[in-house]
Amino acid sequence: MSKPFISICIPTYQRPHLLKTLLDSISIQNYRDFEIIINDNSKDDSVEQLLKSYVDKLPIDYVRNNPSTTAAENTNTVMQRANGEWIKLMHDDDWFETADALQQFADAAKRSGKDFIFSGCTQVWLDSGKKQIDLLSEEKKQWLTESPFCLFYLNVIGHPSATMHKKDNSVLYDTGIKWVLDIDFYMRYFKKHPGYHYIDACLVNIGKDPSQETNKYYKNRNVELPEFFFLLAKYEQDLDLKNRHVFHLIWNMLKRYKIKDPQEIYDAGFKGTLPARIEKIIACQKYIPDIILKQTPWSKKLVLRCYKKIAADYIKTGKTMHHDL
Template structure:
């Protein structure tokens, strides 16, 4: 049984996948397997994997029908035999030869942990890079309430995480925009969050990614928002960071009437406190609500006067 299963959900883009495979070949840590679950309509990914079989302990699986995101993520993970799961998107890659060793060392020190590392964003259009580190405040608060991740995903994309291969959780196929946060939140409720403070993964930022074409799309984000909130539990609104996220969500999508939510595909119940948020914002001129400080003060007042109603 390998220590780490590097699980790669792939779709076309073999030039990016090869960059990832090359970064795995040079790793100093060798107790791993590589699994590629291929959603591609042709054999370009298969041919590339065949070319790396002599260099890597690689298992290739071709999906009969394209599964899409995140079902293909789950498919790759389901094939894993390792003790730990290291999901890697096919366009991300390890920053250096010691990257996997750092994850492995951390896993051995913290066997009941959910691990994540700092990372480097690499921007497709400009070629520029930026190192991303979490705020200490967020790390501290997350230990007390994992749901604050919805306010700000300080962890990052799945490629910077590693978790036990315990079969307890799968990525929710009903989610696209919040799919990673949903998984992290569930993990963090039972596993200790452990942070590797060095950027050991390169994360490629391009317009072709799912997050790029789902961001700020009301028909995607609004139904997801309520699906996620229902899974998380309305009681999480007692945390002001989660409350503030919901306030900003309604403000940013200019939701000023409950019927707008139904128009975007959500047919379920809306909690009275959330309804009250929408009504309160509808009475405030947009130009004032758009001012950050004013919005924050209004949100805080609403939180103080409505927190007792959250059950």
């Protein structure tokens, strides 16, 4: 039996009612050269019972973890078990928006010459039904084309369920990260597989729920500070703060948490050596009143002034920086 072109990889946890919506959206896809790999972290058999009704409908390879693993480990395992050439990761609370969604991903994989593909999506609030369309603007497309390090400032790719990538078991999720693991995965994948293809259409619905695990990490000082600075240290040799998006991220992060001393970053849980010039950015903000920093027009002027000041150091050492913040 030949291998499928696409492996739809679903890491799931005890949400059969949501998984059913996803499986039903797969059932109606007009593209059929795929397999479904499901790794289940559930403590009960609710998912297993649901899948019995799909035995004759879909090509499902199901494994229930015993013992259960972390979400990142579950995602890595389900991708490693895939037999297809391409990985279409789908979280269990997301689903395909149209019957030709998988066909569009497959066509892009065959024709684009790129190993990483993503589409627009529709965010759907599961409690209220509210919807928000997310499409990539030309400006943000240019950011990503210039450098994947723009993802530090803003994740313009978005949710993993809106992506598809060529299988590469050497690039998996970092299990030590909770909040910025998608950004880290994208950047490491781009480093090994440069370039991307974007499908300018909403092909996937992204379920939004207040109870989702990641909600407790957003704007959490003891998660965001150590994780973002961990990433900055991880990629320092590649960026060294030259990228304007990275610089802007640091400025905003220090401003958000009112960091006036580098020790506060360590106190929040960061372990390691802070990237070069962080102290200079802190020094730029240190004596500026918070009420001024909170005002967007003033903050934009101040970040540009600080950026140019630090850029002068690069000029003295023969390096260059972009001046288009």
